[in-house]
Amino acid sequence: MGRSLRTFTGYTRPFIVKNARYATTGCPFSKRDRSQIAPTAELTEEIFSNAKPYSEVPGPKPIPILGNTWRMVPIIGQFDISEFAKVTKLFLERYGRIVRLGGLIGRPDLLFVYDADEIERIYRREGPTPFRPSMPCLVKYKSEVRKDFFGELPGVVGVHGDQWRRFRSKVQRPILQPQTVKKYVAPIEMVTEDFIKYMENAKDENGDLPHEFDNDIHRWSLECIGRVALDTRLGCLSSDLTSDSEPQRIIDAAKFALRNVAVLELKAPYWRYVPTPLWTKYVNNMNFFVELCSKYINEALERLKTKKVTSENDLSLLERVLRSEGDPKIATVMALDLILVGIDTISMAVCSILYQAATRLKQQEKMAEEIRRVLPDPSKPLCYSDLDKLHYTKAFVREVFRMYSTVIGNGRTLQDDDVICGYHIPKGVQVVFPTIVTGNMSQFVSDPEEFKPERWLENDGRLHPFASLPYGFGARICLGRRFADLEIQILLAKLIRRYRLEYHHEPLDYAVTFMYAPDGPLRLRMIDR
Numbered sequence: 001m002g003r004s005l006r007t008f009t010g011y012t013r014p015f016i017v018k019n020a021r022y023a024t025t026g027c028p029f030s031k032r033d034r035s036q037i038a039p040t041a042e043l044t045e046e047i048f049s050n051a052k053p054y055s056e057v058p059g060p061k062p063i064p065i066l067g068n069t070w071r072m073v074p075i076i077g078q079f080d081i082s083e084f085a086k087v088t089k090l091f092l093e094r095y096g097r098i099v100r101l102g103g104l105i106g107r108p109d110l111l112f113v114y115d116a117d118e119i120e121r122i123y124r125r126e127g128p129t130p131f132r133p134s135m136p137c138l139v140k141y142k143s144e145v146r147k148d149f150f151g152e153l154p155g156v157v158g159v160h161g162d163q164w165r166r167f168r169s170k171v172q173r174p175i176l177q178p179q180t181v182k183k184y185v186a187p188i189e190m191v192t193e194d195f196i197k198y199m200e201n202a203k204d205e206n207g208d209l210p211h212e213f214d215n216d217i218h219r220w221s222l223e224c225i226g227r228v229a230l231d232t233r234l235g236c237l238s239s240d241l242t243s244d245s246e247p248q249r250i251i252d253a254a255k256f257a258l259r260n261v262a263v264l265e266l267k268a269p270y271w272r273y274v275p276t277p278l279w280t281k282y283v284n285n286m287n288f289f290v291e292l293c294s295k296y297i298n299e300a301l302e303r304l305k306t307k308k309v310t311s312e313n314d315l316s317l318l319e320r321v322l323r324s325e326g327d328p329k330i331a332t333v334m335a336l337d338l339i340l341v342g343i344d345t346i347s348m349a350v351c352s353i354l355y356q357a358a359t360r361l362k363q364q365e366k367m368a369e370e371i372r373r374v375l376p377d378p379s380k381p382l383c384y385s386d387l388d389k390l391h392y393t394k395a396f397v398r399e400v401f402r403m404y405s406t407v408i409g410n411g412r413t414l415q416d417d418d419v420i421c422g423y424h425i426p427k428g429v430q431v432v433f434p435t436i437v438t439g440n441m442s443q444f445v446s447d448p449e450e451f452k453p454e455r456w457l458e459n460d461g462r463l464h465p466f467a468s469l470p471y472g473f474g475a476r477i478c479l480g481r482r483f484a485d486l487e488i489q490i491l492l493a494k495l496i497r498r499y500r501l502e503y504h505h506e507p508l509d510y511a512v513t514f515m516y517a518p519d520g521p522l523r524l525r526m527i528d529r
């Protein structure tokens with residue numbers, strides 16, 4: 001997969017933020033600036049009247065007419081969108097723990113908050129309908145361009161307020177119930193076995209995987225999500241996939257949607273006013289997804305009509321939703337949302353996890369030892385309770401997420417005025433939690449530059465729970481996280497049990513395309529154990 005966006009150099013190691021302003025000796029948490037407000041405290045008149053005005057929040061100054069958007073324009077601006085991760089770190093170094101990026105054409109101010117106490121407070125008081133300011137182009141697609149299809153129940157991604165709450169409450173239970181997720185151990189194991197066979201055939205005489213191995217990881221994740229959200233095997237792992245085959249078109253479409261969201265939304269969003277060529281492509285791309293999901297949901301509906309069901313346990317996730325809601329549109333929109341965000345996120349996370357495993361052999365051996373101990377018989381099918389015992393393996397994944405946060409940040413649009421880091425922040429401002437920076441700040445994590453999975457096992461007291469939240473938090477937390485964890489665990493359990501992964505090429509830098517992942521050919525080497 002060629003990455004067209006520019007990369008930034010020097011990122012083989014994550015950035016470690018040691019801001020002189022917070023430098024302390026001894027316990028890193030004892031002397032840092034603490035939020036003056038308890039996480040769940042009510043904000044009183046007094047707190048507001050003591051707060052400094054919003055206009056005093058430090059940050060890059062907008063220039064007349066062009067605001068701050070010019071800063072994102074290649075050549076003349078200082079910041080490139082692909083360097084978003086680097087920019088967020090620079091903001092902290094230059095301006096401190098709260099930074100305002102105002103004057104962005106066609107969008108509200110962004111407010112970067114690098115304080116885990118404040119992040120905790122904002123999450124904890126976000127109310128029943130948290131507003132994650134994501135994907136205005138998806139909002140326009142769902143609420144205007146295809147209002148005919150989405151109507152009053154447009155899903156969860158890019159949907160807010162009561163519409164979001166109603167949809168989420170319809171699908172949340174079946175998706176997040178451990179009993180549903182357990183049903184997918186065997187199907188995901190089967191997909192993963194096919195993937196490993198595919199890898200065995202694809203490796204060269206040294207055991208090195210091909211240049212486009214990250215594209216192959218996309219195929220695996222698409223096959224997994226097809227099995228979960230559409231009750232089907234899409235056939236993505238077949239070795240003779242042509243560029244116009246359905247699975248390859250789905251992979252391309254998913255990549256297009258995610259990669260272009262940042263371009264459509266952060267650069268001047270003219271598409272809001274005129275249908276630019278990129279916008280037209282985006283709409284056609286989304287139409288392709290809608291048709292695809294409708295096709296497979298209708299097939300599932302037909303199968304369900306003749307299926308013998310004695311208990312809810314006989315039903316797949318999709319069938320549960322079809323049965324309980326009685327409306328195939330809800331199942332279609334749910335599948336669409338899961339696919340839209342469930343391919344690239346997990347693929348990029350897996351690229352990062354496998355690269356780290358292949359370049360950290362000591363830790364990989366510890367995983368292999370644990371996997372063999374918990375799963376001594378390789379011919380025995382996996383079961384959920386055994387996977388749950390892979391504590392070190394899970395901690396390894398958690399540590400990769402902390403150091404190289406796949407999703408670089410999360411955010412919330414303030415629905416009420418707030419006081420953050422001593423400033424009065426008006427409602428409507430979009431607060432950004434730059435997870436990729438806060439997970440590496442010595443104020444919140446002890447020895448952040450050290451890759452230490454054990455920190456997640458030893459209950460290390462010097463690890464702020466809100467510094468690194470790979471799946472977000474609260475009522476809007478990632479809907480697919482149980483499936484994501486399951487897919488990653490199954491892949492590691494099957495692959496590392498059998499093969500030692502190594503990497504014998506130029507070290508890869510990390511870069512943001514949409515996610516944060518190793519940038520370049522992921523030519524891992526598979527060595528029989």
Ligand code: HEM
Binds near residue numbers: 132409410471476477
């Ligand atoms: C390792 C992989 C993944 C990561 C790191 C990740 C991370 C995230 C994050 C940070 C959010 C925002 C949560 C918040 O606002 O608090 C989110 C939302 C979401 N994720 Fe994931 N995700 C992953 C995989 C998946 C998968 C595999 C699926 C689908 C099966 C999925 C479906 C969703 C959906 C539907 C939402 C929107 C939830 C809502 O707004 O109500 N994610 N994810």
